[in-house]
Amino acid sequence: MDKKETKVLIIIPAYNEEENIAAVIEHLNSKILAGVFAEFSAVDYLIINDGSRDSTLEICGAQNFCYLNLPINLGIGGAVQAGYMFAKRNGYDIAVQMDGDGQHDISYLNDMIAPLLEDKADIVIGSRFLEKEGFQSSGIRRMGIKFLSFLIRLTTNRKIMDVTSGYRAVNKRFINIYVDDYPTDYPEPEAIVTAIMNKGRIMEVPVQMHAREGGSSSITFGKSVYYMIKVTLAILVCRLSYGIRR
Amino acid sequence: MIPSSLRITLIIAVICYFIIILYFLKQRALNLKYTLLWLLSGAVLGILVIYPDLLSHIIRILGIEDNMNGLFIICIAFMLMIMMALTSIASRQNVKIRQLVQEIGILDKRIRELEQKQKQERKNVGN
Numbered sequence: 001m002d003k004k005e006t007k008v009l010i011i012i013p014a015y016n017e018e019e020n021i022a023a024v025i026e027h028l029n030s031k032i033l034a035g036v037f038a039e040f041s042a043v044d045y046l047i048i049n050d051g052s053r054d055s056t057l058e059i060c061g062a063q064n065f066c067y068l069n070l071p072i073n074l075g076i077g078g079a080v081q082a083g084y085m086f087a088k089r090n091g092y093d094i095a096v097q098m099d100g101d102g103q104h105d106i107s108y109l110n111d112m113i114a115p116l117l118e119d120k121a122d123i124v125i126g127s128r129f130l131e132k133e134g135f136q137s138s139g140i141r142r143m144g145i146k147f148l149s150f151l152i153r154l155t156t157n158r159k160i161m162d163v164t165s166g167y168r169a170v171n172k173r174f175i176n177i178y179v180d181d182y183p184t185d186y187p188e189p190e191a192i193v194t195a196i197m198n199k200g201r202i203m204e205v206p207v208q209m210h211a212r213e214g215g216s217s218s219i220t221f222g223k224s225v226y227y228m229i230k231v232t233l234a235i236l237v238c239r240l241s242y243g244i245r246r
Numbered sequence: 247m248i249p250s251s252l253r254i255t256l257i258i259a260v261i262c263y264f265i266i267i268l269y270f271l272k273q274r275a276l277n278l279k280y281t282l283l284w285l286l287s288g289a290v291l292g293i294l295v296i297y298p299d300l301l302s303h304i305i306r307i308l309g310i311e312d313n314m315n316g317l318f319i320i321c322i323a324f325m326l327m328i329m330m331a332l333t334s335i336a337s338r339q340n341v342k343i344r345q346l347v348q349e350i351g352i353l354d355k356r357i358r359e360l361e362q363k364q365k366q367e368r369k370n371v372g373n
Binding site: 048067068069070071072074078081082085086089184 | 343344347348349350351352354355
C-alpha cells in the first residue's frame with residue numbers, strides 16, 4: 001500500500017476521561033501539525049465518548065474536537081466497535097485504537113502502521129513487554145497477562161506477549177471483520193482470538209507506555225477476579241465457537 | 247395416582263393459566279413469539295393432569311417413584327427452559343441496543359457537521 005493513498009483513523013475510546021482527554025488530543029494535534037504524518041493521505045482522530053458521566057463531552061464540544069457521542073455507556077468494546085463502524089463508512093484504510101488516558105504514545109504510530117503498509121501483518125499490537133521499557137504495570141497484573149498469553153498460545157498456538165494492550169493498528173480487512181464481530185466487556189484478549197480465527201497475521205511492535213496521568217483505571221482490584229474468569233471463559237468460548245464453524 | 251380433588255385443583259389452575267396468557271395476548275402485553283413456550287408447557291401440563299395414567303407411565307420410564315415428584319420435575323424443567331429462552335432474548339436485545347447506540351453516535355456526528363455547514367453557508371449568504 002502506498003502511504004500517499006492511505007487514510008488512517010485513530011480511534012480513542014473515552015469514558016470519564018475529563019482529566020486526560022484534552023492533553024492526549026493536544027499532543028496528537030501537535031504531531032499532526034509538525035508534519036509527522038504528512039506522507040499519508042489523511043490521519044484523523046475520533047474520540048468515542050462512551051456515555052461519560054463527567055465533563056468529557058463538554059470538553060470535546062468546547063475544544064471542537066472530532067468525536068462521536070454514545071448516549072449510553074456500552075463499555076470499551078462497543079465504543080471501539082463504533083469507531084470501526086465510522087472507519088468503514090468513511091473509507092479509512094487503517095484504523096488505530098489507543099486509550100484516551102495518556103498511556104499510549106502517538107509517537108509510535110509510524111512504527112505500528114509500517115507492517116500494515118508492507119502487508120506483513122493484518123493486526124499490529126503495541127507491546128510493552130518486547131523490550132521491557134517504560135511503564136510495565138504491577139507485578140500481579142503482569143502475572144495475569146502472562147496467564148492469558150499462555151492460554152491464547154495453548155488454544156491457538158500463537159505467541160503474543162502483551163495480550164491486554166489496547167494500542168493496536170488494523171488494516172481494512174480487519175476493520176470490516178471487527179465491525180461485525182467485536183467482543184464486548186473486556187475485549188482485548190478475545191479480539192486477538194477472533195483475529196487469529198479469521199486467519200489474521202498478528203505482529204507485535206515494541207512501544208513504551210506511560211502510567212496513566214489522571215483519573216482511575218477501569219479495572220479495579222475487586223473487578224480483577226471477575227476480569228480473569230470472564231476473559232478466560234471468553235477466550236475458550238471464542239476458540240470453540242470458531243472451531244465448530246470451520 | 248393423583249387424588250381426584252388435586253386433579254380438579256390442577257385443572258382449574260391450568261385453565262386460569264391459559265386465560266391469563268390469552269388475556270395478555272389480547273391486550274398485546276405479550277408477544278406471541280415469546281409465549282409459544284408458555285403455551286406449550288401449559289398444554290403438556292393440561293394433558294398430564296387430564297390423563298393421569300399417561301403421567302404415571304412417563305414418570306416410571308424416567309425412573310421417578312412418586313407421581314407428585316414427577317409433576318414437580320416436569321414443571322421445573324419447563325421453567326428452566328423458559329428462563330434460558332428469556333436469557334437468550336435479553337442477550338440478543340443487548341446486541342441490538344448496542345448497534346442502535348453506535349448508529350446514534352454516528353448520526354449525531356453527521357448532524358453536528360451538517361449544522362455547522364449550514365451556519366457557514368448562512369454566514370456566506372449574509373456577507
